[in-house]
Amino acid sequence: MYSSLKKFLIGRPLKSTELGEQKLNKKKALAILSSDALSSVAYGPEQILIVLITVSAAAFWYSMPIAIGVLVLLIALILSYRQIIFAYPHGGGAYVVSKENLGLFPGLIAGGSLLVDYILTVAVSVSAGSDAITSAFPSLHSYNVIIAVFFVIFITTLNLRGVTESASILAYPVYLFVLALFLLIAVGIFNIFMGNVPPELHTPIGTPVAGISLFLLLRAFASGSSALTGVEAISNAIPNFKSPAPNNAAKTLVAMGTLLALLFTGIVFLAYYYGISPQENVTVVSEISEQIFGRNFMYYFIQGTTALILILAANTGYSAFPLLAVNLAKDKYIPRMFTVRGDRLGYSNGIIILGLLSILLILAFKGQTEHLIPLYAVGVFIPFTLSQTGMMLKWIRQKPKGWLPKFLINSTGALISFIVTVMFFLTKFLQVWPVLIFIPLILWLFFRIRKHYDAVADQLRITTCEPSIPIEGNVIIVPVAGITHVVDYSLNYAKSLSAQHIIAVYVPFEREDEAIFEAKWKKWQPGVRLVTLHSPYRSILQPLTKFIDTVQRKASESNYQVTVIIPQFIPKKGWHNILHNQTSLFIRAHLLRRRDVIITTVPYHLKK
Incomplete structure (x- = not known):
């Protein structure tokens, strides 16, 4: 049943030779790797207005110069990550750049921040998509969390089916969203030029506003920069592109930057000109759509595509997180299971x-x-800052032909990214303080995992491990619960090993049971020694392990190996297991921690 359900949800397994068919062309890559950045248009402008409204609605005209500042940062990031794509064509993005140019510690900070950021990408995108749905249908507002969880499960299943299949499905809503917003911006600007928008809805640019300050403007700029999250995803996912991967990735990055710049600027301009004020349960895009089109088909079309891309923008995290995890796992900083490909050739773990x-x-x-x-946002601007700084050092050290313009681009990106990061900590500390906890915690976890892998490698290496001690003989201990076919089968197996000593161990809870069982055993297996361990506290594990430890100590003096053979019957149907105590599994789990004791399970399969 499990395999049938898995095949239905995920699809048939693919051969390793089919990996090349799972690569993305530019159109599909733009859909799944740019959806995060493009979707941030739906909430990035709103974040600027939320800060400015603390002064007054008259301050909304400042959103225009702030938007220009965000575009400058976007251009610097696009040009910089384009350089990173060609400098590091095997992917890895900020983690690889920072590790190679700044050192291991900054590299792990960038890698850890991005891992957490991609988790946040999924959570933020799906939550924002749920907000868009409930903006259109307010009666669903109390079901936000349930809607979000449902979509995470849906997108996870979709990605388990493979990169190309998820990209084929996601391309349509992404491009529909781009079309919907361009229609919204075009009609909105047309109405402005036709004089259909009253000028009193907005404050003229340059109007003095009491209470405005440089600190508040920088805070609004930092908030608006949240629209740039996801820009780095393409540099992490270069291996997913068809050949020539770096060229295709670079072109996709430029296309994404162009679309993001146009959409972000258009929404900020419409929000300012139409005098849109942020509300708790209604998004800015929803307010603009309602003012321009009213509650008709176009309104619901824009809200629907916005909700879809916000939800499916989570796919950027699903595309970049596994590939970043592969790089960290290869360096032994996270579990190696992240390097394993699943049935559909994706990194399913x-x-x-x-x-x-x-x-x-x-x-x-x-x-x-x-x-x-x-x-x-702060989780992604830390890697932004580190990667730009790393590229600065790379150009200074290597000084290739034409390095100075590249150095200036990275310097601009590093400086603005650093300012944005600092502003987040200064203005939104109560919301971003967890960063100061999870980054040290992640670094500690990285080093603990690496230490474990190094210790395992050192102990398994033939040249460094302790010399093996020759085994002179074998003592076999068989825990028994009665005189049954499963015990008989296990004893026959023990005898086939030509062991010098076979000891059956019985743990009775009552003295009467002890005497009765010993009498039966003498008649049934007179040639096998039986040891009974009375347990007045009804514990099997404690007396059994104490006895095994005693035997092991004596056996080690003569270089004898102790083997515990655990009889276990296997029911015909899986659900039958819940009807039995599973004592054999508890014994096995407990004894696996014992040194110099070999554990063997002898399964006896029931037929009905």
Whole structure:
């Protein structure tokens, strides 16, 4: 049943030779790797207005110069990550760049921040998509969390089916969203030029506003920069592109940057000109759509495509997280299971873990996007700053031909990214303080995992491990619960090993049972020694392990090996297992921690 359900949800397994067919062309890559950045248009402009409204609606005209500042940062990031794509064509993005140029510690900070950021990508995108749905249908507002969790499960399943299949499905809503917003911007600007928008809806640019300050403007700029999250995803996912991968990735990055710049600028301009003010349960895009089109088909079309891309923008995390995890796992800083490809040739362990952690985050924050966005943004601007700084050092050290313009581009990106990061900590500390906990915690975890892998490698290496001690003989201990076919089968197996000593161990809870069992055993197996261990406290594990330890100590003096053979019957149907005590599994789990004791399970399969 499990295999049938798995095949239905995920599809048939693919051969390793079919990996080349799972590569992305530019159109599909733009859909799944740019959806995060493009979807941030739906909440990035809103974050600027939320800061400016603390002064007054008259301050909304400042959103225009702030938007220009965000575009300058976007251009610097696009040009910089384009350089990273060609400098590091095997992917890895900020982690690889920072590790190679700044050192291991900054590299792990970048890698750890991005891992958490991709989890936040899924949580923020799906939560924002749920907000868009409930903006259109307010009666669903109380079901935000349930809607978000459902979509995370859906996208996780979709990604387990493979990269190309998920990209084929996701391309349509992404391009529909781009079309919907361009229509919204075009009609909105047309109405402005036709004089259909009253000028009193907005404050003229340059109007003095009391209470405005440089600090507040920098805070609004930092908040608006949340629209740039996801820009780095393409540089992490270069291996997913068809050949020539770097060229295709670079072209996709430029296309994404162009679309993001046009959409972000258009929404900020419309929000300013139409005098849109942020509301708690209604998104800015929803307000603009309603003012321009009213509550008709176009309104619901824009809201529907916005909700879809916000939800499916989570796919950027599913595309980049597994590949970043592979790089960290190859360097032994996270479990090696992240390097294993699944049935559909995707890194399914990374996909599943990302989905589970995202659901936990949504539940913890109750799907409230506004609490997740600052944490999400600062988590990505730390790697932005480190990667740009790393590229600066790379150009200074190598000084290739034409390095100075590249150095200036990276310097601009590093400086602005650093300012944005500092502003997040200064202005939204109560929301981003978890960064100061999870980054040291992740670094500690990275080094603990690496230490474990190094210790395992050192102990398994033939040249460094302790010399093996010759085994002179074998003592076999067989725990028995009665005189049954499964015990008989296990004893026959023990005898076939030509062991010098076979000891059956019985643990009775009552003295009467002890005497009765010993009498039966003498008649049934007179040639096998029986040891009974009376247990007045009804514990099997304690007396059994104490006896095994005693035998092991004596056996080690003569270089004898102790082997414990555990009889276990296997029911015909899986659900029958819940009807039995599973004592053999508890004994096995307990004894596996014992040194110099070999554990063998002898299964006896029942027929009915």
